Amino acid sequence: MRTHGVVLALGAADAATEALLIDNSSRFLLECGLQPLVYHAVRAIASMKRHACSGITVVAAGDAHAGVLRDCIARWRANDASGIFAANVDIDVMAVDEDADTARALAAAEASVDGRTTTLVVVHGDVVTDVALDDMLSHHMCAQAMATCALAGKRLWDVVETKAGRAPKGMRYVGVDAEEQKVVLLAGGERDEAMKRLKLHRSALNSNAEMVIRTDLTDAKVYALEARETFALLKEKTYLRSVQFDLMPYLCAEQFRAEGARAVAAFMVKPENYCVVVDSAKPALLEASREITSEFHHMNDKPLSKYDNVVDGSTVIGAKSTIGPGCAVGAQCSFKEKCSVKKSVILSDCEVGAGVKISNSLVLRGAQIGDGAQIQGSIIGPSAVIGAHATVKDSIIGAQYEVESDDDITSETLKRKD
Numbered sequence: 001m002r003t004h005g006v007v008l009a010l011g012a013a014d015a016a017t018e019a020l021l022i023d024n025s026s027r028f029l030l031e032c033g034l035q036p037l038v039y040h041a042v043r044a045i046a047s048m049k050r051h052a053c054s055g056i057t058v059v060a061a062g063d064a065h066a067g068v069l070r071d072c073i074a075r076w077r078a079n080d081a082s083g084i085f086a087a088n089v090d091i092d093v094m095a096v097d098e099d100a101d102t103a104r105a106l107a108a109a110e111a112s113v114d115g116r117t118t119t120l121v122v123v124h125g126d127v128v129t130d131v132a133l134d135d136m137l138s139h140h141m142c143a144q145a146m147a148t149c150a151l152a153g154k155r156l157w158d159v160v161e162t163k164a165g166r167a168p169k170g171m172r173y174v175g176v177d178a179e180e181q182k183v184v185l186l187a188g189g190e191r192d193e194a195m196k197r198l199k200l201h202r203s204a205l206n207s208n209a210e211m212v213i214r215t216d217l218t219d220a221k222v223y224a225l226e227a228r229e230t231f232a233l234l235k236e237k238t239y240l241r242s243v244q245f246d247l248m249p250y251l252c253a254e255q256f257r258a259e260g261a262r263a264v265a266a267f268m269v270k271p272e273n274y275c276v277v278v279d280s281a282k283p284a285l286l287e288a289s290r291e292i293t294s295e296f297h298h299m300n301d302k303p304l305s306k307y308d309n310v311v312d313g314s315t316v317i318g319a320k321s322t323i324g325p326g327c328a329v330g331a332q333c334s335f336k337e338k339c340s341v342k343k344s345v346i347l348s349d350c351e352v353g354a355g356v357k358i359s360n361s362l363v364l365r366g367a368q369i370g371d372g373a374q375i376q377g378s379i380i381g382p383s384a385v386i387g388a389h390a391t392v393k394d395s396i397i398g399a400q401y402e403v404e405s406d407d408d409i410t411s412e413t414l415k416r417k418d
Contacts, residue, residue, distance in 0.1 A: 001141060004117045004227065005045035005053040006109050008102045008243065009038045009069065009125030010061035016281040019398035019415040020364065020381045026065045028125040029072070031347050031364060032278055032285060033292040034300045034310070034328055036072060040128040042091065044222075045121055046084050051137040053121060055090040057112040059105040066095035082301055101241035107234040117227045122243065124221035128288050129275040130299050131222070136267045140224040146262035147230075147251050149183050150222035151176070152275035155291075157283040158218065167194040174217045175200075176266050178210040183264045184256075185211070186219055186249045203256035219244060220275045226262075274299065281396055286379055289345045289362045294326030302328070318354070336371070353388065370405065
């Protein structure tokens with residue numbers, strides 16, 4: 001087996017996530033924990049050892065985003081104490097059209113793949129995981145599959161709103177056989193889609209004495225694909241636009257239709273592993289950031305202090321200020337006296353005034369928080385300004401937005417007007 005990794009760092013952001021972006025920057029460069037979102041996807045592939053990839057291709061939307069990603073990868077390598085981003089692993093960044101869908105981006109990646117490659121390891125750029133992809137590749141080999149799909153249990157915060165008598169929007173339906181060895185159905189999951197009926201092909205029913213349709217699992221957007229067959233299929237079936245919503249459902253159906261077709265194997269992520277798709281600001285970005293700085297802190301590649309938190313050595317903390325366990329604070333931050341930070345992540349270059357209270361929140365790079373402000377269950381965007389004695393609860397404050405002193409913001413998304 002010769003493997004090549006592909007990270008698909010493209011796709012539109014939802015409105016709330018867009019509010020956090022400066023100058024049309026890429027959502028994949030928003031920090032999740034203490035690292036950019038796409039860092040986690042590249043890291044997952046670069047960490048492989050038994051089936052180490054001969055190269056990794058990161059596909060970005062447009063030349064501008066591709067250039068920024070190249071600079072990021074160069075910095076990761078320069079500051080890589082763990083050796084994960086070793087210089088002997090070629091990491092290439094290629095640009096595709098800004099409106100390209102993921103299946104078309106995967107097809108374009110063929111130009112970067114060695115002709116001897118047998119298997120592709122495909123991870124979307126908004127996946128945060130500590131799953132050993134070597135194990136998925138071994139499972140793929142043993143199953144002699146055409147494709148293998150990682151299936152992860154949903155986090156408690158990853159819920160779809162339901163209303164009595166109505167089909168839920170955005171629900172993902174995952175069908176597996178009785179032994180949980182094959183994926184027999186992938187349907188739904190798009191944000192505005194409400195499926196009133198699930199269509200099961202007769203060929204799938206005839207081939208499986210028993211199957212289970214589950215909504216407690218999620219297609220984790222992590223796949224192993226046979227390289228030659230996948231690229232040939234994408235060339236032939238140009239109507240396949242999305243890897244998740246078109247290509248994988250097509251392969252699930254085709255494994256039962258065509259004689260001699262190889263299976264789509266199910267790789268069940270273990271409960272002790274972390275595997276989420278960060279496709280929204282709230283809850284995904286907020287909750288994933290908090291989880292990988294507390295329960296799954298090893299994913300930040302930063303050691304915990306004796307206080308069970310991570311605080312960069314360049315940060316200045318004023319008298320009687322406390323950074324609680326499970327928190328993370330980036331470089332060059334400053335806290336005045338009597339601040340309290342609980343179960344939160346604060347990125348680099350933030351300024352926090354006296355008497356500020358921050359809990360269950362994510363404060364992005366360069367934000368300024370005035371004296372006496374209170375932040376709870378919220379995301380504060382990069383370079384945003386929170387005025388003195390303001391209260392922000394369960395809200396998203398967009399990049400460079402200014403909240404006036406003494407304002408009371410609850411359950412709102414506020415975006416700076418250009």
